[in-house]
Amino acid sequence: MARKRIEERRLTAEVVASIDDEIERVTALLSTVIKVANVTKRELEKELGASGGYLSRLLSGKMGLSIRHILLICAAIGMEPAEFFHLAYPEAPAGGESSGMARDILRRFQGLGYEAKVPQRSAAAAATGSPGSPALSDEALDERIRASLGRALRELVNADLPAPEPQTQSVVPKRSTRNRQ
Numbered sequence: 001m002a003r004k005r006i007e008e009r010r011l012t013a014e015v016v017a018s019i020d021d022e023i024e025r026v027t028a029l030l031s032t033v034i035k036v037a038n039v040t041k042r043e044l045e046k047e048l049g050a051s052g053g054y055l056s057r058l059l060s061g062k063m064g065l066s067i068r069h070i071l072l073i074c075a076a077i078g079m080e081p082a083e084f085f086h087l088a089y090p091e092a093p094a095g096g097e098s099s100g101m102a103r104d105i106l107r108r109f110q111g112l113g114y115e116a117k118v119p120q121r122s123a124a125a126a127a128t129g130s131p132g133s134p135a136l137s138d139e140a141l142d143e144r145i146r147a148s149l150g151r152a153l154r155e156l157v158n159a160d161l162p163a164p165e166p167q168t169q170s171v172v173p174k175r176s177t178r179n180r181q
Contacts, residue, residue, distance in 0.1 A: 023065060026088050030070060031059045033084060036148065037077040047076045 034044060034055070041055040048054070057063040074081045 024061065026070075027059055027061065027065050029088055030065070030073060030084075033079065033087070034059075034073065034077065037079070039077055044073065044076055048072055 034041070039047075042052065045052060045054050054063075058065060058069060070084060071081050074084050
């Protein structure tokens with residue numbers, strides 16, 4: 001039966017290209033996360049015990065990105081892996097879009113006596129209200145992202161200048177939610 005499924009879903013050039021695009025997207029996200037963490041590549045390479053140029057090769061695609069790389073980098077910058085993967089994949093496929101494979105695997109594991117493992121949150125994640133907290137509204141998430149990006153940009157552009165006083169009203173217009181479906 002499994003063989004039939006494999007034969008039905010052969011890897012086409014289009015599927016392989018879409019996987020390569022996805023790897024590029026996740027690699028770009030990892031690069032952005034490193035920048036927002038305000039750590040230099042050299043500092044991170046030192047923390048990872050890697051040689052100079054390691055991150056440049058990894059983030060440029062010259063070296064294959066693996067789950068191990070992502071987990072090590074997340075640990076080094078103090079980010080929970082679940083947070084990274086939630087950034088990469090913020091929404092699960094809708095009911096009709098899912099293959100159902102994950103549900104099937106989970107059901108089979110549960111039938112064997114396995115229970116879902118819930119990772120322990122770090123003290124930092126607990127203090128900031130990260131995973132496990134109630135979901136943020138789109139507007140609240142947008143506001144947090146704007147504030148974080150604003151701080152990061154100010155640090156980059158005005159490294160020697162004092163940061164301006166925080167504004168009480170957002171300068172960036174909020175997205176309209178009227179025509180969303």
